[in-house]
Amino acid sequence: MDILQILFFAGLAVFLGVRLYMVLGKPSGRTAEDVEREQRERAEAAGAMPSPPSMRPPQEDTPFAASFSGPAGEGLTAIAQHDPSFDPKEFTKGAKAAYEMIVTAYAKGDREALQPLLSERVMKAYNQAISAREDQSLTMTTEIDRIKSAEISEASLNDNRAKVKIAFSAELASVTRNAQGDVVEGDLTTLKTVDEIWSFERDVTNDNPNWRLSGVKPA
Known part of the structure; x- marks a missing residue:
């Protein structure tokens, strides 16, 4: 083995020795008493921690007890209970x-947009009105400026059939034109207030959560 190889391996041994000393031989500054004290503190802290939620004893189930007041309170409460x-x-x-x-x-x-929103009876009435316009080549445009108010006025539950009535007050403008584009009725520049009561229904035993419009009448 030549002198260069001897010097190389000697230097490598010194380097490894220094690295081992830095990692394993360097004093930590902690005594046996320090280690024992830290272990004791960790054990005490673990004992004081609350159990995770999944480990806690089950709580008693509380019955659903929502209740509502007002003129429709009794009906709303009945619907919510079901x-x-x-x-x-x-x-x-x-x-x-x-x-x-x-x-x-x-x-x-x-x-197509109306179908899932209306009851069968209301859809039939709306379809007839739309067909009458189409037969006369009339087109209608309605713009809602704002809904001034929407308040539940009545609610009931009969044979799993929930019904909720809402009193709407809205400002809107509407115009009807013939095939030539001439105005037959209405004016988009003039707002009018429309007050109506809309009735919505839903079978509470049905998995479908959608409510359908089942009736409209003047307020």
């Missing part, structure tokens, strides 16, 4: 969205 997901506030929000969709879809004659 359908725990029912929330009057969320229902009203959905009804307002349905109001806008139905009014604009009816004006456009969009039967």
